[in-house]
Amino acid sequence: MISNIAELIADRIGTMPASERRAAQTLIASYPMIGLKTVAEFSAASGVSSPTILRFVARLGFQNYPEFQSSLQDELAAQLQSPATRTLNPPSPGGGTVSPMLEATLDNMRETFRHLSDKQLADIAARLADRRGKTFLIGGRFTDPLARYMAAHLAIIQPDVFHLAGQESMWRDRLIDMGKRDVLVIFDIRRYQDSLVRFAEKAHQRGVQIVLFTDQWLSPIARFARHVIAGRTAVPSAWDSSAALFVVAETLIGAVTRQLEAEGAKRIREMESLR
Amino acid sequence: MISNIAELIADRIGTMPASERRAAQTLIASYPMIGLKTVAEFSAASGVSSPTILRFVARLGFQNYPEFQSSLQDELAAQLQSPATRTLNPPSPGGGTVSPMLEATLDNMRETFRHLSDKQLADIAARLADRRGKTFLIGGRFTDPLARYMAAHLAIIQPDVFHLAGQESMWRDRLIDMGKRDVLVIFDIRRYQDSLVRFAEKAHQRGVQIVLFTDQWLSPIARFARHVIAGRTAVPSAWDSSAALFVVAETLIGAVTRQLEAEGAKRIREMESLR
DNA sequence: CAAAATACGTAACATAAGATACAGCGCTCC
């Protein structure tokens, strides 16, 4: 079974004429980068003519050069998404039901954070810690618990934190309270909910800053969002996983808490004494 | 010092107009693959026009699109050559806020699952999948969202799943509906809530099977529980982390779904058709 | 050794890609 282009080349290089073989070897030598460049560059690097390059990719079974490039890109994307760990950690023997799930989840988290810079998180945390505005949180069918979780924590360290729950009409009316200084945290993963999109749009029109937690395919709400956190959700299960987003949420909670340390600590002490 | 395009984007995303920001976010979400494709594909994926994409790369400091692509390719090439340095966001020197949090969380998960046998999970899943009894879920102050999350999923694949919410008196009265065949899933981590302990005790007296999600120091409810899941919660933050428990919950959801596959699938189809 | 077939490059071509000009729209600031 030939699964990537490198193998395919190794398989057929024997049947190629001299010039095409030079092309093949040049590609293998700096696989796959040169294949992502133009035909002209590829041909120059190999010291053959452009038609030879085209005949070469045709011999590999591609209809045209762009198709060949797409194939290389797909391969690359697959490699990048499964960081070393997946190939390094052998699939647990006996095919237990647990390990694949856990492994996938851990990968999702690493991958999610790989696409998330410290600066971005710091920016969001700063926004959330800004006491001049209110913070609203809402989520979709399966993600609303994440909104609740975050709200439960944030509400302790600062005032004016509201989780929008219940019927759509309920939270739609809360729009009235929202303005430029306020932040709306939305959780929305596939299948994206129309009601949330509409709500986000209206909030956006009012100048509310939207922080969106979504999956890697980006909810349409990304269109209105000031900050987008794209978490990986794929796991070997019938459901998508929100675990990566959950961890991002916890990280943010931690960051906001640190920023509000002084006043936050005071609030917490006060709350304790109220019990 | 900005060494790669991802950082560059994170640095400047704040100064970008809305549409360009969307382009930036789409690129980051599937970094860097979409940037290697054509302007047209990039623009379609981001839902903006091609000129916006060009303005976006111009703002990043590139003369033209091909130059931007070359830059991405060089970066990729460098990454591929030294897999060790593959991290997109190098651990920020000087105690970055993200990495320690993520690392601790990942450790927590590994550790949690290390103490959790496949068999134990399978047993719990079997209990939850048993259609003869009802399933109740409840959580504490910060963990109730986890109970909700689990309930939201389980309720789809089987009937008789109830999340106990609201005032203590509300759910205390539901004890009347609970019996030997039923399961009560409780989430309780420090600081353990008296109300939950009392509730668990009463349920236990009625013969209800209790599945407890708690931290490694074990809530007093463990005394009454049929199954105990002890998750690691320590992270470098002012708060404890429930992420490990969250992942266990997702794993269980997946396992139960698999067990109820036949009837579950039917239910899901039915539900879809009800929309 | 001659003839045919194959390989390869040059040069012309078509097309798809990136770049630009411009107009409409919304927003901000007087």
Added chain:
DNA sequence: GGAGCGCTGTATCTTATGTTACGTATTTTG
């Protein structure tokens, strides 16, 4: 409330890229 500025998309244009046709060189084979 009006003027100005900045953002964004449509339509157009230009360029560079992939593609093809064809002639020469090279190898193979009878």
